[in-house]
Amino acid sequence: MTHRAVEPFAVLRQRMVADQIVSRGVKGPAVLDAMRSVPRHLFVPEGERARAHNDGPLSIGRGQTISQPYIVALMTELARLNPDSRVLEVGTGCGYQTAVLAACAGSVWTIEIEPELAAKAARTLAELGVLNVSRRVGDGSLGWPEAAPFDAILVTAAPADVPPALLDQLAVGGRLVIPLGTTSQDLWVFTRQPNGIRRESIIPVRFVLLR
Numbered sequence: 001m002t003h004r005a006v007e008p009f010a011v012l013r014q015r016m017v018a019d020q021i022v023s024r025g026v027k028g029p030a031v032l033d034a035m036r037s038v039p040r041h042l043f044v045p046e047g048e049r050a051r052a053h054n055d056g057p058l059s060i061g062r063g064q065t066i067s068q069p070y071i072v073a074l075m076t077e078l079a080r081l082n083p084d085s086r087v088l089e090v091g092t093g094c095g096y097q098t099a100v101l102a103a104c105a106g107s108v109w110t111i112e113i114e115p116e117l118a119a120k121a122a123r124t125l126a127e128l129g130v131l132n133v134s135r136r137v138g139d140g141s142l143g144w145p146e147a148a149p150f151d152a153i154l155v156t157a158a159p160a161d162v163p164p165a166l167l168d169q170l171a172v173g174g175r176l177v178i179p180l181g182t183t184s185q186d187l188w189v190f191t192r193q194p195n196g197i198r199r200e201s202i203i204p205v206r207f208v209l210l211r
Ligand code: SAH
Pocket: 060, 064, 065, 066, 067, 090, 091, 092, 093, 094, 095, 096, 097, 098, 111, 112, 113, 114, 117, 138, 139, 140, 141, 156, 157, 208, 209, 210, 211
């Protein structure tokens, strides 16, 4: 699209995807497209825009962070979304991961415990015309029972152990992508299978703690 090609931040996103994401093995075309098109700079505080495409997390206020681009892409890829997927996100934060999920899935439900961050994320998503997102302020470790079951659940803050409600709200075949641990953390994928839960540890990570 020509209007994207002339937007200066589009060039930075192309470079971010090539240098930080494709180079580390993320392959899904929908994920890569979303990372190239969602305007990450609009989700960070204005004073941080010059750093929006850096290879690391950034502060978004209230002691919280926007995840590193690679981690957003990796978690989205691990969720294995398709255009019909129903996805729950715990920890809306600035709404950037939400927008990436909304580009790859059918519908997204997102929960944030900090009202101020939730309100700001809602404004940014509305300005961008992202329509397939429902949001709620509250404790995401309880999930969103009325909208369950989900094909994927992404948690972007780390608990010590898996919140049982989230496993309960996973559809058969559904995937829970979640950082676990306090002083040291790993990213895990839990898959609900007809006869139980399969668990797989992916890489060491560092997230803010789930409250
Ligand atoms: N996905 C976000 C990452 C934000 S950091 C992004 O792309 O910006 C994690 C977020 O989880 C923070 O905003 C924090 O306030 C929120 N959080 C922490 N504990 C929570 C809980 N129990 N329920 C919902 N959100 C929570």
